[in-house]
Each structure stands twice: as structure tokens, then as C-alpha cells.
Amino acid sequence: MERPLRVAVIGTGPAGVYAADHLIKSSETVTVDIFDRLPTPYGLIRYGVAPDHSRIKEVVNALYRVLNNPRIRFIGNVEYGVDVKQDELWRFYDATVIATGAEKDRPLDIPGIDLPGSYGAADFASWYNGHPDVPREWPLDATEIAVIGAGNVAVDVARILAKTADELLTTEIPDNVYQALKASPATDVHMFSRRGPAQVKFTPQELRELDASPNVEVIVHPEGIEFDEGSLAAIRETRHVKMCVDILQNWAVRDPRDRPRRLHLHFLQSPVAVLGDGKVSGLRTETQELTGDGWVRGTGEFTDWPVQAVYRAVGYLSQALPELPFDNSSGTIPHTAGRILDLDGEHIPGMYVTGWIKRGPVGLIGHTKGDAGETIASLLADADALPAAPDRDPDAVLAHLVSRGLRYTTWAGWQRLDEHEIGLGAPHGRKRIKVVPRENMLDICSADS
Template identity: 65%
Template sequence: MRDIRVAVVGGGPAGIYAADILTKAYPNASVDVIERLPAPYGLVRYGVAPDHPRIKEIIKALHRVLSQPQIRFLGNVDYGTDLKMSDLRRFYDAVIFSTGAMADRPLDIPGVDLPGSYGAADFVSWYDGHPDVPREWPLEAKEVAVVGAGNVALDVARMLVKTADEQLTTEIPANVYDGLKANACTDVHVFARRGPAQIKFSPMELRELSHSPNVDVIVHPEGFEIDEAGQEAINSSKQTKMVVNTLLKYVETEPTGAPHRIHIHMCQSPVEILGDGKVEAFRTERTELVDGSARGTGETTDWPVQAVYRAVGYLSSPLVDLPFDHQAGVIPNEAGRVIDMDGNHQPGTYVTGWIKRGPVGLIGHTKSDASQTIDCLLEDVDSLQPAEVSDPDAIVQHLVERGVEVTSWEDWGRLDAHEMALGEEQGRLRVKVVPREEMVSRSRG
């Protein structure tokens, strides 16, 4: 069994799972997890809503993986800027890309570029304290439209109507609290193209909408349509049945008069964002279901809103020196082996997670995805081109010589402890540090 050195580019769940599976299956492997942010955990730290601490429990498992001696964390290193493919080829036998998906999938309707039209991913990055986005977010809109029928749409809606003080039990930084404190929103309208049996909400997320005493959830009966395909989905899926039953309860529940409201509208397809120099209304078309698909009826409605959030999916970004399928938003691959434009495998180059299969599925689904990729890598071990430089410290020296302030696993431990100390002062578990420079300096103690 030969020794191999592998780089995993991307320090979120997909990359960490791949490192764990590889080192357990192949004891002679050592793995560097290379992350462009100074902190690990990717989507769990910067994509999960702060009022969902249960989901963040996965961090405990990811922490155990990154603590293993065969795995090394190299943070604050940006592939394409600080490292090129030729560098990775020089220092590693194989490379696994797990860079995920952080951009918004486009919504191709007129008016989408009007001021007041926002991508949900950008809003999520703001309220999660991502270091590379602006510190302020415009929250002057009183009535807001959210386009989408998944959990991100619910996260956005919930964050827009829950009071800032309700978020003080979470890890939100001061700039996010101040922004939410000034939020003028009273009504959020969530629009889904299809009916209740096709909606992609998870039951838990949907039920949580009503947990705030300051929020009424109003599911409008118009468009509450279940066709034959929908009924089959209800009969065959416990989760779908739970979602439909929860929606029915909301339909039957009288509003309490709470100061904020989330309205859910089904069978409404986005048509146009209207406004003169800014968002002033959102136009939808009523749809009808045909074999589970939505078909337009020609009946349109203009909803008076001052902001629109597009939560129609995430999209991965192209990577330097790698092929990219812009339509699917993935790096072309076969079971995790990267393939070029001619369909040939790129030796020693692999992908896992959303950059491999698209932004679908929950965090737990990335384990089986990573297993498939690692199986391919292990099949290829004997044919992998050995790294030109085998010294593990050489890559760090290379980065330091280029002026990169690399953060280590020990550095993350210091930043982690600092954030938890900030939280303890306020009776919270953690308060995030937002500026990248401060993250790095706190990491260095």
C-alpha cells in the first residue's frame, strides 16, 4: 500500500466527509482540507439559518474528523488565487474538489434587476455573518415576496418576520442584530409554482414557522390543489403527507393578530417584477396541475410588494483550469472522476458534493456521494502520478512565500474559543466574528 497525499479543496461537509472516508479506507493516505475562509464547516456555518441550532449539531461530527492526525486543515487559502492546479499537481497525488454552491440560480423574468430584487443566497450570507459580503442589508420593505418552494425560501421568510430580539439566543453578530432591529417588514408572501404535494419544504421547517408568537402563518386556500400525481406522492411518502397535513392545519387556523405574517400562495408562477426605478409589485400567473406539472392559466395577479427575494436554488461557480457545465452548474464527472470536454478522465482529479451533482439533497446525503467518489479514487490509486514534492510542509512554505496568511486547525481552535467567549458574555453559545482580518488575527491569538 503506497503512501498518497490528497488535497480536498473545500472545507464544508462534503469535503470533510470525503477526507474521513478516505483516511478510514486507506490508512496510508494523508489529506489536506484547503478552505478559502479562515474557518471550516462551509455551508453549516454560512448557509444554515442561525435559529436552527439543531442542524448545526453536525459540526460536532465534522470537528471530530478534522481533529484526526491524518487530516490537516489549511484555511484562508483561495483556489485560483493563492493556489493553481499546477501547484496542486506538484504537492499532491490527487485532488478532490468540494467547493459547493453559494451563488443564486437566476430567475429569468422581466424586472429581476430592479433595486429591491435580491438573491436569497446573498441574504443568507449576510445574516450568517459571511466575511466576504457587505455588513449592511436594506430592510426598508414593508411587504416582501419570496419566490421558491424549498427550505431556503422558508428560512428567508422566517428571518424577515422574526423580531431581532428573538434572534438574540443565536450566534448572529452585532451588525445583523442591528439590521434586523431596523427591519420594517410586516408581511412576507411565499410563492410556489405547484401545489402542496409538490412543495419541497421539510415538515420540521414548515412547522417551525408558527413557533414565534410574533408571527401568523396564513396558507391561502386558492391554489391548494392536489391532482392524481399529488395524491400518489402523498400516499407513497410520509414526509409529503406530513407537509400537506401541516399546510392544511395552517389553512384552517385563524390568524391571532400577530404583528407579522407569512403568507403561503400555491399554484402561482412568477411572471414579472414591476416598478419604476425600484420594486413596487410582483406579478404572478395562476397555474393548474397536469400530472404533477404546473401549466399556466393566463390569470395574473399583481401583488404590492417593495422587495423580492429569489429562492429558486443555488448554483455552483466555475473553477480555474477545470471544465464546467454552465447549464447544469457542475463540473462534468463520472461517479466523481472529472472528465474533460472530450469525455476523457482527468487523471487524479475528482469532485464530490454539490459541485459534483448539483445543489440538491440535505447535508446528510453528501456522505453517500463522497463514498462513491472515494471508491473511484481508491480504484485509481496504482495509476496516480506521485506528487513531485512529498514533504507535507512544502505546501505551507509555498503559500507563506506567496504572502498567504494560512490558518491551521489550531488557529481555528483559538477563533472558536474567542467566539464562544463572546457568546458567554451575552448568555449565548457563540457570537460570530465577521471581518476576515479579525478572524485571522483572532486565530493567531
């Protein structure tokens, strides 16, 4: 690459930040503006990870170090395709990297799923994390609750629903969430996995955290602890699978403990219907049997569980962006090695994609970093052939936003908000207390600027 390169990255979750990091490490002549529709950075790390999951929250420290680089500029509260369109960005940038991730719930097509009392786990996570764009009220009136899924999000949701609110007081949980959870009458939370214990998607660390509460008895129902040849192969070949299976088997045979709340783990139970007349009153599952290769089939044996709320945690789903191609079946933008493809399968010059909207909502943080590396390698290989943006003054794009009447946030503004939230938490022995309303965040970010 022989000439300076200006790049816009859309999204400040790990995918976008890692893309920016790869770019600035490639050459001292590269500068990056990283946009987010929220006033704050970090995406699902801030608004999707449970507040008591401090180990994952520590990823923020690594992202902060990247965003603090003077050749990376954070521009928040600006929504791609709404506040600024791609045709406008071509005036200021040589290339655009889409890294908007996936934050909506994947649908579950079973009867009754739309009944009142049936919720998406991603929506619930946005609420308990204080996302500014969701209502601040959440109906927590069920004594028995079903969580559908066997991944890390399902574990997070089940743990938050089962724990007592006071156990969360040391975290950054917003006050309205604490008050709602404190009033919750929940006594039993049931997690349902369609497959067996050797096919779970959560990590051993996540699993152990379920059992850390002194107020929650984790009960593994032994009738679902079954293994076939495919399961045994997975246990032999993958260390974390073996660790999870060992933990689950130990829990299935241990003596019961007298605790006020219970979290039940059910394996080989596939949801087939949410029951209720006007609101959720139960969940119907079909017992599954392993088919020898780790997959399952229905047995025709059904069970009705008397729950009053159902949370589906069957995966995240990306959303289509204006004027960009989108594969609705996979929830991804079509691409080749990160190069966005048009409807004819041709690369759209200067357009790239990374993260979950590129590959789907799978993989851990490490996969996201490698994924960003592939995309940026493609961008850099194309760099000399990219049309040069005509207006290369870094202040020009900010003047354009102001001319549109947009109230954007900056890295310095985020640092003020960050310090403010930490200051709110300090008198209470908490790491931070989040500011939730968008206007309040904007006021704090713009103070003294």
C-alpha cells in the first residue's frame, strides 16, 4: 500500500475494534473512524454480557487500549444507513468495514411462541444491562420459568432469573433492574436442551458459575444424561466437552441441598409448543433420543411443564442494513474473504464485512480477532486500487454530521461518561452504575467539550 488510507468501521463491538487494530498496525499512514449507533463503545460486551460475568467484561480493557490509539477516532450516536448513508461516507473514506454484529433474537417457530409471557433472551439481556433503546419495565411475575437453549446466553439468562437480586448488587446492574428482580417471585428456572450433555454449547466456566450462588440449587435431571458413539467421541476429542460432562454427571448424583431457589437442567427435551390461553401457562417438550452420531430424533413422548414464562435463547440474529445485500436465511452479508458481494456475486469496491454479520453468531472472542484479520488482509490487498475519497480532511466528516443536526459522541466524551459511571458506583462498593437514558449519556459526554 503506497498511499494513506482512510477507513470507516461501522460498529464498536470486538469485531469492529479488532478490525481497526489490524488496520492501524498495517501502516502508520492508515487512520480509522469507528462509528456506533449507540453513544458508547463495546457493543454486546456492554449490553449483552450479564453484569455478574466479570471475566468477559474484562475484555473491555483490551478494547479500550485499541480505541485509545490517536489514529482511531470513535464517533458514537450515529446510525449507519439512517444518520449517515454509504453514499455520504464515500466522500470521506476510501473503504468501509461493516461490523454491526448480531443483537436480535433468532426466532423459534413453534405454536404459542408469541404469547404474552414468551420472550427473547437477547431482549431480556438488553433490559438487564441497561440498554438505552429498550423499555425500562420488564414483567417478572412468574414463579416457574423455562429457558430454551444450551449456550452461554441461555446460561446467563437462567442465572440472572434464578439468583437473588441482592447477589447482583456488587455489579453494574441498573437500579430499576435490581428492584424488579428483587420483587420477582421466581422459585424454579428450567433450562431445556434439545440434545445431550456432550452437545452443550456453554463453557465449563459458564457452567460452574451456575452453581456459585448460595441461594440456588442446581439440579441436573439424570434421565437426560445419555451418550451415544458420537457423544463419546466428542468427550474424547474435546477437553471442554469432557469437563462439562464431568461436572453435569457429578451434579446429577449429588445429594440435594436446601436452598430457596432451584435451577433445573433438562437434556434431550425439545420444545414443541408454548401453552396458554391469552398468556403463557406451560411449555410442551418432546423427549429425544440420540441417533448414534450425536444428533437426536423425537420419541413421540411429550411432557407439559407448568411454567408461566418462557425465554428462548436459540441464537442471535443480525439485521439487514440499508442498501446492502443480505442473506436472510443465514443472517449474514454475502462475502468472499470479507469482501462484500453484490447480487451478481461481484465484489462491491471498498466494502468489507467482519464479525457475526459476516460469519453468523458463532465462535468466541478469539475467533472474532482472526476473522477481522482475514477481512483486513483483503482490504489491504485491494487498497491501491480503491478510489480515493475526495474530502480527506478528518474534520470534514464531523462538520457534515453537525450540518445534519446530529449530536455525536467522541472518545473523550465516552471517557467522561466512563468516569461518571465509575464515580456513581464507588460509594456503594460497585465497579460502576450505568447511566441508562440516551439523553443523559449525551449530556455527560458533551460536558466541557
